Amino acid sequence: MTIEVEDLRKKFAGKEVLKGVSFKLRSGSITGFIGPNGAGKTTTIKILSGLLRKDGGFVKVFGEDPWDNPKVMERISVIFTNLIHPQENTVGEYLMDLGNVYGKKREIINYLIEEFKLTPHLNKRLYQLSSGLAQRVQLVAALIKDVELIIADEPTANLDPSFRIEFYEVVKELNRKNGVTFFISSHILSELEKVITDVIFINDGRITYSGRMNKALSDTEEEEIYVMVDDTDRALKLLGGILEGPYIKVKGKLREIVDKLDDNGIEIISIRRFSLDDAFKKFSNI
Ligand SMILES: Nc1ncnc2c1ncn2[C@@H]1O[C@H](COP(=O)(O)OP(=O)(O)OP(=O)(O)O)[C@@H](O)[C@H]1O
Structure with missing residues (x-):
């Protein structure tokens, strides 16, 4: 060591x-x-x-x-x-x-x-x-x-x-x-x-x-995904998850989340995975 x-x-x-x-x-x-x-x-x-x-x-x-x-x-x-x-x-x-x-x-x-x-x-x-x-x-x-x-x-x-x-x-x-x-x-x-x-x-x-x-970055089986969409209310109902600033934070698989939003005509403005910045906030209690 x-x-x-x-x-x-x-x-x-x-x-x-x-x-x-x-x-x-x-x-x-x-x-x-x-x-x-x-x-x-x-x-x-x-x-x-x-x-x-x-x-x-x-x-x-x-x-x-x-x-x-x-x-x-x-x-x-x-x-x-x-x-x-x-x-x-x-x-x-x-x-x-x-x-x-x-x-x-x-x-x-x-x-x-x-x-x-x-x-x-x-x-x-x-x-x-x-x-x-x-x-x-x-x-x-x-x-x-x-x-x-x-x-x-x-x-x-x-x-x-x-x-x-x-x-x-x-x-x-x-x-x-x-x-x-x-x-x-x-x-x-x-x-x-x-x-x-x-x-x-x-x-x-x-x-x-x-x-x-x-x-x-992912201490759970499923990844944490952050997604910003054109219809937040509908996407929240569809995906579950919680609102963090302009993003919906949801656990799941990236591909499946994209498909689900797409199938329901909700446009994705921005999507990203849990990053080191997010881990920093989590482990620094911010
Ligand atoms: N020589 C010193 N005398 C008194 N306090 C000190 C001394 N050196 C560090 N500290 C205090 O110890 C704490 C930890 O400081 P340290 O410099 O290790 O933090 P850090 O994580 O490196 O911070 P930064 O990201 O700002 O560089 C701080 O509250 C700092 O004010």
């Missing part, structure tokens, strides 16, 4: 923010770590990265507690929204030094530098970088370290859409080709939804769901 957390607790100034967090991270998964603002994601990630001491419970990363045994961090890359590296170095020095430490070929480093369009910025010092640029440098640095696990806290928060797409392409490739496990916290659920295999929801310091993505 890559990560095992059991009854993890953390207090800040007497206020408990992690209230017994328990989950296991499946090796080889791309796991989304999702929850509202203040739920405890960053606090959990800092404890998993050995940057913060826990107050109670049990944390194992590759079998070790990262606070007691920081050496385990050599097998992990951690990406935060803000850069936490030596600020006086230039981008080029920093990435090349890292390449030397981790025995990475120059061509691979140059490839990543090109891929993340860092070539024009190699002579800039780290403290001079805009936050989006700093985040791209962090991504490349994380990719240079040959690691088995990448933990990322809002890794695409400062990136423009093209680099966000690029980031998730690299995630998928590293996962598929090198078997790297990912633990990614993000509020951009539409992006996460396309790549994650597993999901862990946290709300108010407690885990509300942990498991496979497809199970989170």
Whole structure:
């Protein structure tokens, strides 16, 4: 097991923010770590990265507690929204030094530098970088370290859409080709939804769901379908279900629902399946 957390607790100034967090991270998964603002994601990630001491419970990363045994961090890359590296170095020095430490070929480093369009910025010092640029440098640095696990806290928060797409392409490739496990916290659920295999929801310091993505999206035999039609009253009578905003939420099979509405001359304006956004609301009690 890559990560095992059991009854993890953390207090800040007497206020408990992690209230017994328990989950296991499946090796080889791309796991989304999702929850509202203040739920405890960053606090959990800092404890998993050995940057913060826990107050109670049990944390194992590759079998070790990262606070007691920081050496385990050599097998992990951690990406935060803000850069936490030596600020006086230039981008080029920093990435090349890292390449030397981790025995990475120059061509691979140059490839990543090109891929993340860092070539024009190699002579800039780290403290001079805009936050989006700093985040791209962090991504490349994380990719240079040959690691088995990448933990990322809002890794695409400062990136423009093209680099966000690029980031998730690299995630998928590293996962598929090198078997790297990912633990990614993000509020951009539409992006996460396309790549994650597993999901862990946290709300108010407690885990509300942990498991496979497809199970989170349909934990019943039948799917939840959201349909917007031109005659809501008649469709409600026909399908049953409940009204959520302009949508009727109904359990059933997509094909059968479409056929039923069609047979009765009700026009579908929009139809969608239960999404990660819906799961977020459900597991965050919103
Ligand atoms: N150093 C600190 N001192 C005091 N309180 C803190 C500290 N760090 C975090 N907190 C509090 O702990 C709670 C959890 O914060 P955390 O940053 O882990 O949440 P989060 O899920 O990452 O939120 P966000 O989505 O906004 O990043 C919040 O109420 C926050 O205000």
